[in-house]
Amino acid sequence: MKLKEQMEEKITSKKNKIVIVVLYIFPTIIFCIFGIPKIMETYNESQNELNRDVTNIILPILFFVGVIYIITKFLDKFPVFIITKNGIEVRFFFKTKKYNWNEIEDIEIIGKKQFGNFFATPTEATTFNFKNKEEKIFWAESYTNSSEIRQVLERANKILLDSSKSFNSLNFETVTSLRTTEVIDIENQKIFNDNHVLSANGILFYAFLIFTLFIIFQNPSEIFEKYDKLLLINFFSLILCFAFSSSMNYFIFTEKHLIIKNSIWFWKKKIYDLENIKEIVIDMPFRSPICLRVITKNFNSNTYLASSLGNSTWRNLKKYIIERKIPLRDEILI
Structure with missing residues (x-):
């Protein structure tokens, strides 16, 4: 267990500064690329008396100021x-x-x-x-x-x-x-997992994987000739494979631990001591598969998508968590 001492008798929330910077930089870049050249072009035309209409000067500036104002009002939701x-x-x-x-x-x-x-x-x-x-x-x-x-x-x-x-x-x-026990009890494991190959994300994962391999090996002699196109296609295919595979987690309960593993990334493993868990939440984030959110007693929160689990498995998992008397919040009433 690691403690963090506060030097002053107060604590201040910290926003994600990278998100804030990106939100402001993106419209600024767009304005610099499209807005400023249009303003300069219109200004030069007006100087040469070719065009006295200043609409193309005012509109980009108003649009930029409006976007910055909207972003600022949005970020004010997070004081x-x-x-x-x-x-x-x-x-x-x-x-x-x-x-x-x-x-x-x-x-x-x-x-x-x-x-x-x-x-x-x-x-x-x-x-x-x-x-x-x-x-x-x-x-x-x-x-x-x-x-x-x-x-x-x-x-x-x-x-x-x-x-x-x-x-x-x-x-x-x-x-x-929080400290996690290094020795994991392997007896009396209760595994909550379904066949990921037959799930929607599993089918899409293997489809894109096969497609990527097919593109590479259908004509090996053209690999070097068309490497730029192949690289672009494979890059997007691999991103999709990563997205689909990252959501195929499953859950193992032992007497003292909760273990989260991934059907594709078999080497990946996250372990929680049950005594360190404050609450488990069954949730469905916006446009995402059903997931398990684990909140520890120090309020660290992690979400694990489990797209390969069917509704019956989720219901069995919910029943098991209740029987183990682990605090549970079911946000989707599965």
């Missing part, structure tokens, strides 16, 4: 949260709001909330329920240190629900990783 002993501070791009702990009724640490009207499935979130019925939502998957934030908020929620405790005792020390 910076600062947790202190006095309360929470929520920082948006152009404003900051502060709330004292006595304004908050309770905190739902784990669960799902609907994100706007654009996504077909709810998103993992932590919800602050205020006494005035207001809600503030911390979209966990949009922050790189959401597990640390949730650890501190879990302690804060316990203080909220126990009037005898004071927020002066709020601890900001966090656990970054």
Whole structure:
């Protein structure tokens, strides 16, 4: 178990900066490639009195400013949260709001909330329920240190629900990783897996794999002559093979462990001590196969797609998890 100590008595959420930079850079590049040349062309024509219409100057600028504004409003859905002993501070791009702990009724640490009207499935979130019925939502998957934030908020929620405790005792020390037993018990294994070859993703995987091999070996003498075209075709085929195979996980339970393996990547293995698991979630992300989300007691969360498992296997898995008295959340009511 690794501990991460906070130098100050506060913890600040961290956004994924790469995503933010890409969101702003992409429209800027488009504007530089298409917008600026059009503006310069129109300006030169107006100087030569060939064209007095400045529409082609104004429209690209308005479009660029509009796109940047929309991106900024979208990113404002994910403000910076600062947790202190006095309360929470929520920082948006152009404003900051502060709330004292006595304004908050309770905190739902784990669960799902609907994100706007654009996504077909709810998103993992932590919800602050205020006494005035207001809600503030911390979209966990949009922050790189959401597990640390949730650890501190879990302690804060316990203080909220126990009037005898004071927020002066709020601890900001966090656990970054949990120890996993190196020796795995191999007896009494319960395996939840189906024939991946007969699944939709399995059929597509082998179809693209065979197609790739066929393209390469149908005429070996032309490999070097048409290597550029073959390289492009095989590149996309391999990407599709990777996408289909990465979702073919299956699950093994032992007396003390949960083991996640992959039918194609047979060497790949992830092991969890059952005592370290806070909750298991059966979920179906947007336009994805059914998956198993494992949330550990330090709120690290990982999702494992399992496209090769049939509904009956999922139902048996759900029944088994309940029988083992492992906390389970079924988001799709399988």
